[in-house]
Amino acid sequence: MFYYQPIKNKEGLWLAEEHYNRRYIAKTESVFAQSNGHFGVRAMLELRGIDATPGMFVSGLYQKAQDGEVTELVNCPDVVELGMYIQGESVNLDNVRVEEFQRKLNLYTGELWINILFRTQNGLRFLLRSKRFAADFEKTLFYHKTEVTLLDGNKTTVTFEYGINGQITNSGTSHFQKTECRVYGKEIMAYHGALQDDGLEILTGTCFEKNQEQQDCSYHLKRRSIYAKNSILMEKGDAITLFRISHIQEDSAECKDVLEEKLEKIQQQLKRGYEQAIANQKKSMEGFCQRAAIEIDGASLQEKAGIAYAQYQMYGMDPAYTNRYSIGAKGLTGEGYKGHVFWDTELFILPFFVAEFPEAARKLLEYRYRGKAGAKRKAEDYGFQGFMYPWECAKDGFEETPLYAALNIHTGKANKVWSGIKEHHVTADIAFAISRYYYWSNDREFLNQYGTEILCETANFWVSRAEERNERLEILNIIGPDEYNEHIDNNAYTNYMAAYNVKLALKASEEALDSPYVKKMKENGTLKVMQEKWQYFLEHIYLPKPDKNGIIPQDDAFLGKEELKDIEKYRQSPVKQSVLLDYSRDEVVDMQVLKQADLVMLFTLFPGLFPADVVKKNVLFYEKRTLHDSSLSYCAHAQICAEIGEMEMAERFFAKALETDLCDNPQDSVDGIHAASLGGIWKCVIAGFAGVSCDEDGIILAPHLLEHWNSIKFSVMVQGQKMDCFMDKENISLHLCNSGKSKEPVTIKVQGKKYILKDDLHLKYGKE
Structure with missing residues (x-):
């Protein structure tokens, strides 16, 4: 069930939170976060309560707090908060009575509206209305207009405080090693924060008015912060308006715009006002809306809003202006997964950009090419050859997965994180993504300059990773997408993806004759040797086939394990990974229990790999054993169920996928939304229900529209x-x-x- 109400009106399509509930504060901050590819701002309320989780994140702004910790996306200073004081006492949402409340996000323009009607402890009644957006037309700018009206009460002096709060941390860790704050002229506050390798610059221009007459303010410094203050005598009917424009930019050698030009731009935009700015935003976002539009006759308003939400958030996560960064597991909406990039980007998010914004998709893949040094280093560290891509990476492409995670509550010892050590399918996932980008775009220049080298070096990794056993090549001691089954042999997903990776390399090395990499390998005599190894690999790699019952083994041991008799208890649980509350990880590993789609995911990537009856039998078999404890699971099952004609199941899973971030569970999404599941929603619609896919022979169309969808x-x-x-x-x-x-x-x-x-x-x- 959706917690947020979809609304369609002349201004656009919205998702709205219609009442104030403290339990949902952090969740809605994530869900309604506004991003433009350069930075993202959580949907914090101006008048804070203790439950607020403020956050602003700039693409590529990573830092390691200290030795022994991994790099994380830095939580930057807060430019949204508005302090309000009456007779020296703070007015915030913890000490007022909220009478009316609405917070809503426009899915076409990215504008956030907040309306709060509240009564203070001394009987004053105020209406706060605000609008804000992260500019699409000028990626460094954040526009914010707040209006506070005294509706009822005696004449009183109200003090407002606003500025740049540099005391924001990553769960208690402050990354900025040195900060400088100052004022330029009468209206622009400045913050400069230094990191180890780069830094951050924030310039906030303000215009404060009472009843449309501009008011002067005073400035003061606090630790790592700078604020402006206005004390205003207000009586019934008076309104103050605060218009803020924040320039937010990474302060590095590559971003050295002239300060005077930036200050002048802010001053000009302040004079033009918020209405002119939002008009520019609407015009700029029209291009995105027209290009990404999906019109479904018969779809419910909830379905339309869920799809539009997924597209808006993916568009805002993508740093389309550069190939230095990629999209993290939470986008720019929260601290979850420390802002790291996973395989999710290539298999779930990239397809949207490949089909709608191929120029952006190319940059995301170029990011992987820029990270080849990290992939080569990891292969060497583990005794392999070629490129072994990290399970988690950040800015420079090196492995960022922590070796240890949370403590075992019984032993006091840290649990080892095996995914960074044993979950290797990410390497083949990247190769697969390159192939799909090329087949959709026919971008030979990319294939020659970047793609072929990645395909060949990742193939070299798989050749070195496989082991001779049982007169064939096998991939042993591995983890597939289903992370409840660790240290397994011959994970079907991994083996098939590895084989496809090597097949792609062989084909590219024979056809991409203009590739500098291929020319170099030819000149030094290694190309033929590699091709012979790849051919041997393809002839000998073990690819699991259906058994006598028509079931393809997920791995060598899975079908021999005991079933979990009370599995429905955990499948129906609203708490993710609830099975681990009753069973240890070691016990779960020995059961026929899946965290998420594994073999099923393979079917979604290769629609014709197996006969339809085999696919259907396996989908039904494995789904009964799947707990869907990953946000990637429902969308994958919705897509494959559509492809096999199980439309009732497809509709049910699609509804679940739409609810991933929008559901009425206040604990979900508090540390950021699930970026990959958004891509999975788009794949459900386009690859599943519309049936659009692509291979080396062209575009494939196999529609399976939901029953209530007419077109x-x-x-x-x-x-x-x-x-x-x-x-x-x-x-x-x-x-x-x-x-x-x-x-x-x-x-x-x-x-x-x-x-x-x-x-x-x-x-x-x-x-x-």
Whole structure:
């Protein structure tokens, strides 16, 4: 069930929190976070309570607190808070009575509206209204307008305090080693915070008005912070308006804009006002909305809002202006997973950008190329060859997974984190992502300059990782996507992905003749040797097949384990990983219990890998043993259930996927939203229900619309051209357009038949 109410009106499509509930404060701060690819600001309320979890995060701004700890995305100073004082006493949401409340996020423009009607302890009644957004048209700017009106009560002096609060920490750790604060002129406060390698610059310009007349303010410093203060005599009907513009920028050698120009820009924007700024924002966001639009006739308003929310948040997480950073597991919405980048980015988030914003997808993959030194280092550290990509990484691409995690409450010893040591499928996941980007875009320049080297060196890793056993090559002591089964042999997902990785390398090395990497390998005589090793690997790698019952073993031991008799108790539990409250990890490892989709995920990546009846049998078999304790699980199951025609299951799992961050559980998402599940929602719609996928032979269409969906309309980018798609229960209509440039025909496959799309194509389809 959604906690947030979808609203559609002339201003756009919104998600709204309709009442004040302290239990949901941290969750909603994450869910309504506003990001523009450069920075993200949690949806904190201006008048704070003790439950607030303020946060602002800048792409690529990482720091290690001390030796022995891992790098984390720095929580930056707060530019949102508004202190309010009457007779020296603080007015905040912990000591007032909230009579009316609404906080809502516009999914088309990224604007956040907050309305709070409250009564103070001495009987004064105020209305606070605020609007704010992270600018899409000027990525360093954050606009914020707050209005406070005295509705009832005696004449009184109210003091307002606002500025740049540099006392914000990462769960108690302050990363900024040195700070400088000052004022420029009469209206701009400045903060400079130094980190070990770079730093942060914040410039906040303000305009404070009472009843539309500008008021002067005083400034003062606090530790690592700077504030402005206004004391205003207010009587019934009086309103103060505070307009703030914050310039937020990484302070590094690559970001040395002239200070005077930045100050002048802020002053100009203050004069133009908030309304002009939001008009610019709406115009800028129109491009995103038009390009990413998905129109579904018959979909509920909740479904439409859930899909639009996923797209808006993914768009805001992506640092599309650079290849130096990628998208972390929580985007720019919270401290969860320390801002690290996982395999989630390539397999769940990247497909959205590949199909809608390929230029951004390319930069995300270039980030992996920039991190090749870290991948090479990790392979060497573990005695392997080639590129072994880190399980978690940050800015420079080196492994950031902590060796140890939380303490065992019974032994007092730290638990070892095996994922960074044994979960190797991330390497093949990146190779798979490169292939899909290339097949969608036909970007040969990328393949030559970056992709081929990654494909070949990751293939070299798999060759060195496999072991000769039982007259074949096997991958032993591994962890697959299902992290409840550790130290297993021949995880089907990993083995198949490794084989595909090596196959891609062999093909690229033979075809990417303009690749500097291929030329170099030819010149030094190693290319032929590598190709022979890859060929041997492909001929001998063990790829699990269906047993006599038609079930593909997830790994060598899984089918021989005991079933968990009371599994439904944990499948129905609202608490994630509740099975670990009753069983130890060692006990869970010995049961037929899955944390999330594993083999099922393989089916979503390779729709034709196995016959349809085999896929269906395995999906039903493994789903009964899956607890869905990962945010990646429901979306994967929704997609595959659509593909096998289990539409009731697909609809149920899709609804669960939409609820991942938007559900009525106050404990979910408090440390940031689940970025990968957002990509999974998009994949459910486009790859699952619309049935759009791509391989080396072209675009594949296999629609499976939900029963209550009459039709779906959307666009994707194929080989640099925009392809408009329309599908209903019987028809497919495609239109290829590219703004007047010469069109390249696109190969389309529907139910096993090939078609060539040049301009328009209209097809009928039905059940096979």
